[in-house]
Each structure stands twice: as structure tokens, then as C-alpha cells.
Amino acid sequence: MAENIRMPQFPEPYWRDSVDLPTFPKLKESTNVDVGIVGGGIVGITAAYLLAKQNMKVALLDAGVLLNGTTGHTTAKITAQHGLIYDEFIQHFGIEKTALYYQACIEAKKLIEENIKEHDISCDYKTEDACIFTNSNTYLSQLKAEKKAYDQLDIPSELTDNIPLNIPIKSALIMKDQAQFHPLKYLKVLVEEAVKNGLEIYEQTTAVDVEYNKHPAIVTRDGHRVSCRFVIEASHYPFYDGQGFYPTRMYPERAYVIAIKTPKKFPGGMYLNAESPTRSIRNVNVNGEDLWLIVGENHKTGQGKSTMDHYQALADYAETHFGISEYVYRWSTQDLTTLDKVPYIGPVTEKQDSVFVATGFRKWGMTSGTIAAKTISDLIIKEKSLYEELFSPSRFQADPAIRKFTSTNADVAKHLIKGKLEYTNDNIKDLAPDEATVTRINGQRTGVYKDMDSKLYAVDTTCKHLGCEVNWNSGDRSWDCPCHGSRYSYTGEVIEGPAKESLNKIELE
Structure with a gap:
């Protein structure tokens, strides 16, 4: 960049x-x-x-x-294309329930359209095709199977090897007449x-x-x-x-968004790749000028590498394929996935x-x-x-619920035990402004953040939900729980549940 x-x-x-x-x-x-x-x-x-x-x-x-x-x-996509799910749902739930899921998504889209029309809402609503693409041979058969599922469900669609976005692809599955808006x-x-x-x-x-x-x-x-x-x-x-x-029946994931200007004109459409790491692309028109929203880098909350690295990965992807003339916004989001x-x-x-x-x-x-x-x-x-x-x-x-139930809760148990056994001895004095560390104070696992004015904030890192140990999220300046996704500000207040109480504050001598 x-x-x-x-x-x-x-x-x-x-x-x-x-x-x-x-x-x-x-x-x-x-x-x-x-x-x-x-x-x-x-x-x-x-x-x-x-x-x-x-x-x-x-x-x-x-x-x-x-x-x-x-x-x-x-990301504000109004679409029934929720990744590669319809072939999977047909296998697990049957054609009738899968058709009902698609019908629910389309009914939601129609309700939004009716409300916009009834109240003459100016919210940048725009009909767009939704597209899942891949550049991996591994996913070619999955896209074909998904297209077959679309046909069984009478979903207007097209399987193609050509999309208007200038990125390398081997195949793409388009769901017609979806939409986007300003929520x-x-x-x-x-x-x-x-x-x-x-x-x-x-x-x-x-x-x-x-x-x-x-x-x-x-x-x-x-x-x-x-x-x-x-x-x-x-x-x-x-x-x-x-x-x-x-x-025990859901797990939390975070994803990241950058909003950029590029020298290129956005060609229309909403895009999502099939493989990992996730890359989702749509535009927002602001005063006649396109902002490109590049989204992805999903990971379980409180786990993995520095969150700023995820923003940087999206920026590198955008620079490689589109070029960046201005970096306007960045933000992250969290959502929950059920067992099925x-x-x-x-x-x-x-x-x-x-x-x-x-x-x-x-x-x-x-x-x-x-x-x-x-x-x-x-x-x-x-x-x-x-x-x-x-x-x-x-x-x-x-x-697949039993397997998911077992793996989800095994992951929680692993992070609960790891957090309790983890030994840290970072020196608070070495912290630069806008940095945080986990250390031991009087034998207690403690999270310490130094703000831009070099003021220190210390909290007990034990999550108030079920006792897992939170980790630092550098991209959002928050303490995030790797077990069930509770998030706290650097001063310890709850940002996102299921936790209801703030982290205990630690007095620094």
C-alpha cells in the first residue's frame, strides 16, 4: 500500500x-x-x-x-445468497425446509422494499446481483453442486466464468436481483x-x-x-x-471492513468468495463517488493474530487488485453462528x-x-x-449438530484452560502509548492498556460470563473473550454480551 x-x-x-x-x-x-x-x-x-x-x-x-x-x-447486503449453503441444507434438512429458508429470505427483502415504498425512504436502495466466486479448483465442484441446488429451488441464477470485477476467478455463481442499501x-x-x-x-x-x-x-x-x-x-x-x-449452541466470529476509494469505477454487483480467507466486495455511493467496501478475515472472537493484521490483509488485497487512492473508514463486526x-x-x-x-x-x-x-x-x-x-x-x-456441539464446546474448554495456565511476565514500563499487555500483578492475570496520553488502565482479565480469560483486540481497543464472544472496553465496561457485568478494575501502585 x-x-x-x-x-x-x-x-x-x-x-x-x-x-x-x-x-x-x-x-x-x-x-x-x-x-x-x-x-x-x-x-x-x-x-x-x-x-x-x-x-x-x-x-x-x-x-x-x-x-x-x-x-x-x-455490510448491508439484502440477499438470500448466504454463502454456499443450499446444497448443504438440502442434504441435511431436505428440499422443503430449504425452500422455506429461501422463501423467508425473499419475504424479508420484499418487506424491506414495501416499507421503503410506503414511507418513501431515501436509503440508497439498489437492486444488484449477488455473486459467489472462486479461484480455487477445490471449490469448482461445490459451485456446480450449489447451482444444481438453486435449480431445484427455482432460484434465478447463472453459473459463469466471467464477472465484471477485475480479479482472477475460475467460476462464479450469480443469484439474480438481490439488493443493497443504507441500513x-x-x-x-x-x-x-x-x-x-x-x-x-x-x-x-x-x-x-x-x-x-x-x-x-x-x-x-x-x-x-x-x-x-x-x-x-x-x-x-x-x-x-x-x-x-x-x-453451548453458538460460536462468535469477528470480521473486518475497510472502506476505500480507488482509481477504478465500481462495476456493480455484490461479491463474495467461496474460499478462506473471506473476501466480500460491494460499493457505497457517496456524493456521486464510489466507496468500495472490502470485507472479510473471519476468525473466532478473542482468538488468532493481532486484529490490526486483519485490516492490513484486506488493505493488501484491495491494493493488489484495485489500487487504493484513499483509505476512508475501517470497522469490525461480530456475529454468531448456530450449530446447523x-x-x-x-x-x-x-x-x-x-x-x-x-x-x-x-x-x-x-x-x-x-x-x-x-x-x-x-x-x-x-x-x-x-x-x-x-x-x-x-x-x-x-x-451435523452433534459434531458441531462437541467441537464448539471442546474449543471453549481449551481456551478456558489455556487462559488459566498461561504465564505472562510482560513489563508494563515497556508499553508504548496505545498498546496493551497481559501480565501478572500480585499473582493475578491482569490486562493493562496505555492510552495516547500515557494513562494506564488495568483490569482483571477474567470474563464475567463463565470465567474464561479475555485477550486484547488491538484493532478495536477492546478485551475480547475467546469462549463466548463477550467484549469489554479498555476500561472494563461491557461492549457486547453475553457478559452483563464489567471486568474488575485493578489499582496500579
Whole structure:
């Protein structure tokens, strides 16, 4: 990469930087509503919009501010092409359930289009073909098998060896007429419309539990209660597990995004490679000029090499194939994958059918999040949904779930033990500004970060969820748990669950 082109010092998503969002107060007293929603992303906002439209009294709570979680850090593709999945799903679930999965994705796309049309939302919505490509001989047969699955499902598609993007490929599978948009411009209008219909929104309000009496109640960190008939957990990771054992049935992964300008004109389309490391490519038009979004470098949260190396790998890829004239944004995102790659959408457990969960979108949250909101809203209003069995969180497929269950939890156990046995003796005095280390202070594993003003922040690195040891994420200046994906700021506050409490702070002498 050219020496005079600098990577942005701090991560910030284009979506949030380009929209002014409304602010809302903190919940200061207990309240009573029909539906309590926790999480201000695409699931929570869409569900709140749909339910408020049906004259239901709804309260939406967010631990921080609206649209600052996964939705605010998305790639924002509206597509049913979720990687090479349809041939795999047909093998595991059969043709009918696989067809239903595709139908759910297309229904989500149509619902987004209907909302945009109804409210005349200017959100950069654009129809584009989605494309999975490969330059590896290993994946040629998989693309052919996926094309066969598309044909069985009547998915409009094309298998080709030529795409308009100037990168080397051996084959590409195109799914016709998908879309992309600016998710925050879209969701901002849904927020405004829902508020007109009576939606109550409370920011800086952390939900920590759900209690049952006759009806469920959301309990906040400040001790307030939101009593309701139904609860929707739209918090990315379920803050209330309900003994559904979600930490054992999902694993978290991070991915990285750079937004760049190049000398080349973007040819249209949305692209994703089949092989690893992941490379996803789309554009954003800003004031008549293309920003190229280069996405990828997936890895399990809290594991692997320095996170800045992932940004650099994307930059090297972009420079090699497209050239970089300006490096405008960088950010990262986190998502959860279920045992069978199908999201968990529905009652948190079979016996707790008044509490709904939506999670495990595997980085395809625009369609999965929208259909989650529609499915749960239908279950609340109509007491039924076409997709309730497909997405049921209580399902357990023997193949491949048992193997995934074993490997996922073996990985957690490995990192739990490794973190406890790991010995570190780094010298804090050697830290440069904006660096962190893990060391021992009075025999206790301690994470220490030195900020740009050389002020030190020390935390106990034991995750408050289930006791794994967190690791430093240099790209986002956070402490990340390698077991279940909890993330904390360098001062120890929770950024992302399932953890609910901050890391213990350590006093440095």
C-alpha cells in the first residue's frame, strides 16, 4: 500500500458517520406494556415498528444507543445468497425446509422494499446481483453442486466464468436481483414511524434478567421492571438464556471492513468468495463517488493474530487488485453462528413461549433480522408463523449438530484452560502509548492498556460470563473473550454480551 495512504486511527462505520440519529432518555421508573423489546438493531426496531403498527403498546430498551451494535457495523447486503449453503441444507434438512429458508429470505427483502415504498425512504436502495466466486479448483465442484441446488429451488441464477470485477476467478455463481442499501437511513425512518404509533424507547438502559410471575418482566440493571405480556430478545446475544444453553449452541466470529476509494469505477454487483480467507466486495455511493467496501478475515472472537493484521490483509488485497487512492473508514463486526447455520428465532425454550429470541444470523442480519422481526411479530399477533418450525430455537438436528456441539464446546474448554495456565511476565514500563499487555500483578492475570496520553488502565482479565480469560483486540481497543464472544472496553465496561457485568478494575501502585 502506498506509504502516504494512512489507515484511520480509530474504527468507525460509514453507516453511523453518515446519519444523524435521534436520542432517547434512560428508563427511570418501572413501566407496563404489551411487548418489551431489548436491543435497538434491525430486529428490535423492525419488530417494534410492526407491533406498534398493530396498536400494541411497545417499549424498546438498549444498553447503549440505537443502531450501534451489529446492525450499525454490517455490510448491508439484502440477499438470500448466504454463502454456499443450499446444497448443504438440502442434504441435511431436505428440499422443503430449504425452500422455506429461501422463501423467508425473499419475504424479508420484499418487506424491506414495501416499507421503503410506503414511507418513501431515501436509503440508497439498489437492486444488484449477488455473486459467489472462486479461484480455487477445490471449490469448482461445490459451485456446480450449489447451482444444481438453486435449480431445484427455482432460484434465478447463472453459473459463469466471467464477472465484471477485475480479479482472477475460475467460476462464479450469480443469484439474480438481490439488493443493497443504507441500513441506518432505512431504520431511522422506521423508528420515527413507530414512535408516532406510540413506541417508547429507552437508551442507556441495560436489561439483566427476565422474571416470571403471571407474565414476564424485564429487569434492568437499575432495578426497574418492564412488565409485559411478551419479551423479545433482540440483543444479538440473548441476555436471558432461560436454560436454553445458548452459549453451548453458538460460536462468535469477528470480521473486518475497510472502506476505500480507488482509481477504478465500481462495476456493480455484490461479491463474495467461496474460499478462506473471506473476501466480500460491494460499493457505497457517496456524493456521486464510489466507496468500495472490502470485507472479510473471519476468525473466532478473542482468538488468532493481532486484529490490526486483519485490516492490513484486506488493505493488501484491495491494493493488489484495485489500487487504493484513499483509505476512508475501517470497522469490525461480530456475529454468531448456530450449530446447523440456521438462525434461532422463536420462544427461548419450549416452556417459555412468552419470551422470544432472535440470534445466530451468521453475518446475514439484514434478511435474517427482518424475517426474525416478522416471524416473532406474527407469533405474537397471530399466534402462528409459516417459519416457526424452521427457525425454532428448540430444534436439534442430529446431523451435523452433534459434531458441531462437541467441537464448539471442546474449543471453549481449551481456551478456558489455556487462559488459566498461561504465564505472562510482560513489563508494563515497556508499553508504548496505545498498546496493551497481559501480565501478572500480585499473582493475578491482569490486562493493562496505555492510552495516547500515557494513562494506564488495568483490569482483571477474567470474563464475567463463565470465567474464561479475555485477550486484547488491538484493532478495536477492546478485551475480547475467546469462549463466548463477550467484549469489554479498555476500561472494563461491557461492549457486547453475553457478559452483563464489567471486568474488575485493578489499582496500579
